[in-house]
Amino acid sequence: MNKSIQAIARINLKNIKVPHLITWICTGAVIANLIVDIALAHKDIIVNNVIISIGLYFYLLILLAPIFIPARNFRRIFNLGGKREGFFWGSLVVYVLLAAIISLCNTVIYYAFDRLIVDNVKGIIGVINLIEVFGWSRHGALVAFIQQFAFLFWVAAFLHTLTAAQDKWYGWAADLMIIIVLTVFIPIAPLRAGVAFFFYVIIFSSPFIQIASCLLIALAIYALNKPILARKVM
DSSP: OOHHHHHHHHHHHHTOHHHHHHHHHHHHHHHHHHHHHHHHHHTTSSOSEEEEOGGGGGHHHHHHHHHHIIIIIHHHHHHTTOOHHHHHHHHHHHHHHHHHHHHHHHHHHIIIIIHHHHHHOTTEEEEEOHHHHTTGGGGOHHHHHHHHHHHHHHHHHHHHHHHHTTTSHHHHHHHHHHHHIIIIITTSHHHHHHHHHHHIIIIISOHHHHHHHHHHHHHHHHHTHHHHHHTOOO
8 A cells, every 4th residue: 555545544534523523422322321221221110121232323434434535535635635546545445444443343342242231131132233133143253243344345335436426417317316216116026126135135145145245346336436536626
């Protein structure tokens, strides 16, 4: 990795303060609520309660950062002398890092904390974590981490590319296509089956297929940023 890409990656990481702030505020609020729930459960005030895992709130960062980086950081980096090629690779590095860190944090929380709560707090019977909901936990912690990483990387690549294209006609066309899928494909059974199959592959299929599909689709989508960046007007 050359110094230009490293520098742009660092700038991107430093200039996503709003996503960080939103993530930590929501996470802090959830932790406070969890403390109250545990205290009430110990006093038998609440029973058979199901809570949302703290780890899932870290997902907010991977949902927000790919929107802020192309929308706000591109012009800032370009004005600082950054190149389009450097922005392309520097942003990619950021998403790889964020997906890996968030996946690691949530995996640790699921195996070390979520299970501890269920086993030791009698009023709480379950903790909702996508690692379990999506079935990634069936194959152990390492595979769960990699499956989660691949999925989050796909999410980041999709959101970044969609945001980067918003000032051009093809961005509006992509928005229209998403609306069509949601409003036309889903109500029609054969088309709905196609949408369901896509999400089955990238979420619920066997680990090898799920990981490979997410990574390949993510890289293909992110590659579209090459022509998008080439047509960006400063």
